[in-house]
Amino acid sequence: MSATGEFVSDIKEIRRRARQHLSEGAVTQNYGCNAEDAVAMLNHAVATEIVCILRYKFHAVCATGLASEAVKEEFAQHAKEEEQHLDLLTERINQLGGKPNLNPDGVSSRAASEYAEGENLIDMIKEDLVAERIAIETYREMVRYFGDRDPTTRVLLERILAQEEEHANDMHDLLVTHEGRPMLEK
Ligand SMILES: [Fe+2]
Ligand SMILES: [Fe+2]
Numbered sequence: 001m002s003a004t005g006e007f008v009s010d011i012k013e014i015r016r017r018a019r020q021h022l023s024e025g026a027v028t029q030n031y032g033c034n035a036e037d038a039v040a041m042l043n044h045a046v047a048t049e050i051v052c053i054l055r056y057k058f059h060a061v062c063a064t065g066l067a068s069e070a071v072k073e074e075f076a077q078h079a080k081e082e083e084q085h086l087d088l089l090t091e092r093i094n095q096l097g098g099k100p101n102l103n104p105d106g107v108s109s110r111a112a113s114e115y116a117e118g119e120n121l122i123d124m125i126k127e128d129l130v131a132e133r134i135a136i137e138t139y140r141e142m143v144r145y146f147g148d149r150d151p152t153t154r155v156l157l158e159r160i161l162a163q164e165e166e167h168a169n170d171m172h173d174l175l176v177t178h179e180g181r182p183m184l185e186k
Pocket of ligand 1: 049052081082085135160164
């Protein structure tokens, strides 16, 4: 059979399968991951984002000192962007037939990042940089997990990852500015 013929018979098979399991919505039979595992992993990221939103909001309100106005704005902007990440993740979980876990009980134990208040402006910036670096590592691992098996989730995670890298860079720049020396220590 020609390549075109094979494609046509595939289309017939795809049409047949599409009529089955309609309750699974966007999750079709050739979905490459285990949907439950995917949802569980995304729910860990949901908890991480919630912790990041709360930490940045605390920092945006509580940062004090002459130099802190611009930093407060940066913290507030990051809190907004972490909330956008949360929305993207919960919508994807819903598309995968799962339930976003927004239950406040146990959020910090499900999250990869920590809720650290910090004693002063430098501490706050450092804690945010640490949290961003944790987010970067976990999102990068998730991107590898989803790979070609679920390209939609992978692309979404890549978008979030790119923004977490920007956040880390912002925090690094603030740290250099406010500590007055480059961070050379390993
Ligand atoms: Fe985020
Ligand atoms: Fe971030």
